[in-house]
Amino acid sequence: MHVMTIQWNAEYSVGDDHIDDHHREIFHLISSLDEAVRSNDRDRIDEMIKYLENYTLSHFQEEEEFMESVKFADIEYHKREHDIFKLRIRDLRTFYTNQAPNTHLIFQIRKFVDRLIDHIMTVDSKIAGHEGKA
Numbered sequence: 001m002h003v004m005t006i007q008w009n010a011e012y013s014v015g016d017d018h019i020d021d022h023h024r025e026i027f028h029l030i031s032s033l034d035e036a037v038r039s040n041d042r043d044r045i046d047e048m049i050k051y052l053e054n055y056t057l058s059h060f061q062e063e064e065e066f067m068e069s070v071k072f073a074d075i076e077y078h079k080r081e082h083d084i085f086k087l088r089i090r091d092l093r094t095f096y097t098n099q100a101p102n103t104h105l106i107f108q109i110r111k112f113v114d115r116l117i118d119h120i121m122t123v124d125s126k127i128a129g130h131e132g133k134a
């Protein structure tokens with residue numbers, strides 16, 4: 001699946017504006033990533049990893065609280081998906097700390113963001129009771 005041209009749309013709404021805004025930001029991350037690639041700047045890569053670290057902590061927690069508040073049935077499966085993303089972001093940080101080359105880091109960040117977008121479209125969108133298009 002190529003996510004590059006995919007935009008967030010109402011079909012992916014979870015039924016909460018704040019959470020939907022977070023999801024829009026992730027779709028926009030693709031263009032920030034392209035800029036980071038062009039600049040080839042290690043600090044920009046660090047910033048992106050920091051953003052994703054914060055996102056996986058704060059956004060996931062907020063989304064899990066929202067699922068509890070609407071009594072979403074499939075919450076345990078959804079939480080496990082989040083836990084996998086948390087492990088992946090830790091790996092990304094480890095690659096960075098261990099001086100992995102920029103090209104490798106950018107490739108791994110891109111993969112992470114693609115998976116996150118896929119999660120928004122196929123897993124998050126189920127919270128509101130409608131299926132995302134994969």
Ligand SMILES: [Fe+2]
Nearest residue numbers: 023063120124
């Ligand atoms: Fe989400």
Ligand SMILES: [Fe+2]
Nearest residue numbers: 063119123124
């Ligand atoms: Fe989620």
